[in-house]
Amino acid sequence: MNPAQALEDIFRREHGLVLSSLIRSFGDFDVAEEALAEAVASAVETWPRSGTPANPAAWLLTVARRKGIDRLRRRRRLEERLPLLAAEEATLPIDRSDSSVPDERLRLIFTCCHPALSPEGQVALTLRTLGGLTTAEIARAFLTSEATMFQRITRAKNKIRLAGISYQVPSSEQLPARMESVLAVVYLIFNEGYSSMSGNELVRVDLCQEGIHLAEMLVGLLPDEPNVLGLAALCWLTEGRRPGRIDSAGELVLLADHDRTKWNRAAIDRGLVLLQHVHERGIERPYVLQARIAALHSTSPSHAATDWGALVELYISLYELRPSPVVALNHAAAVAMAEDESAGLALMEPLAGALAGYQPFHAARAELLARAGRPVEAAESFRQALTFPINDVERRHLEKRLGEIEGR
């Protein structure tokens, strides 16, 4: 790795930790971000000469705090904070290489994922502040312009300031609802990466990795929270299957046809370890259930040998907690395997109204109809699935299946 890349990696890794601490000190996102940017600029200048400090985060924090205080002095803003900060500064040792940086990332993620912010704003702000991605990188990852993404982030930061969204870990009575929002953001980031594996992949920041990184950070901060462990496990287990999802020709492969030897065993093992850490009382929590579903797939030697009966049970438990038609669809698909296609199709039919606009419904139904020997209806469903905006890999797969059904 070249020196510039090594520095870049350090900045990325320490970004959330240092920024969260700076926001806590300055009470202002913009001042904190600008101060950190200045500290990074001065690190780029001095580290190659003086060597990388033993504790880069502490170095960055010390320098950024000085820069931030200067900036505040110049702006004459937040003057009431200055005496306090100056006093703290005086007590800081000159060499902070051995001191730890106060970890305020939990406050930061709860603020960034506050449900009073728009979901897109939550995602963008989380990637920007905790992921350390640039606005341009986030824009590319979500296939939108940098100007749009800049506006989205600015809007979220302004709302935090003007509406008085506080920078703190929520109280215990608010925690479950607010935690839900944090987990949803992290999962959304991971899924955006997972479901968008298309021709555009090369220009996109790896959102799967970013989601896993955030989930692992949460595990570090809240190591006993079942849903946190469940989410991290779910991401790793799903990631573990990723290499089997595309074949050597770049075509999409259904789970049933994966070459399971290609799966990333290290990722799957990490997911299983996380799942083992879930306390007995937490095994029925929503993300834990989803991780257990993923684990059943990931540990089966083959599609046929999968314990479909256990999957059906897990989907029933999940449906009790999250009675959504999408969960019902997955349940129906598992029943189709545990029993037969017609049993699965019978459960799918009542979902047709609720899921008319959900592409995977049409794709799954088409596949079952094809296997049940009902080619005319299957072809109709494949055509329906193809009317949705989907990536090229998936489009080719559906077209191929449609061709096979129609004997072309």
Next chain:
Amino acid sequence: MQYVLMIYDNEGEEAALAEDEINAIVAAHSALARKWRDEGRFLGGDRLQPSATATTVRMVDGKIVMTDGPYADTKEQLGGFYIIEADDLDHALADASAIPSVGRTIIEVRPVWA
């Protein structure tokens, strides 16, 4: 920080309520306002007359034009408001959640400029 809690009600549903139901809601509002007053956080607020009593004033081509009725012709109409002092948005949102509901009440929470 100061927040305005704007309460939007479905006026049709409200009109259909029985008198004792109305009385119960009014009593709940009074209790809530009293609590906020005791905490020193009540800065104002009241129930509004129905939107049929509203008059909208606009400047059109430099002239004041008045029209009968509310600004937005929606099913839910502003039916009352509170101005409160709260620590932060979460505090204000918890206050909004405590407001007694008339059917499907919607409450918009807005920080006051300052």
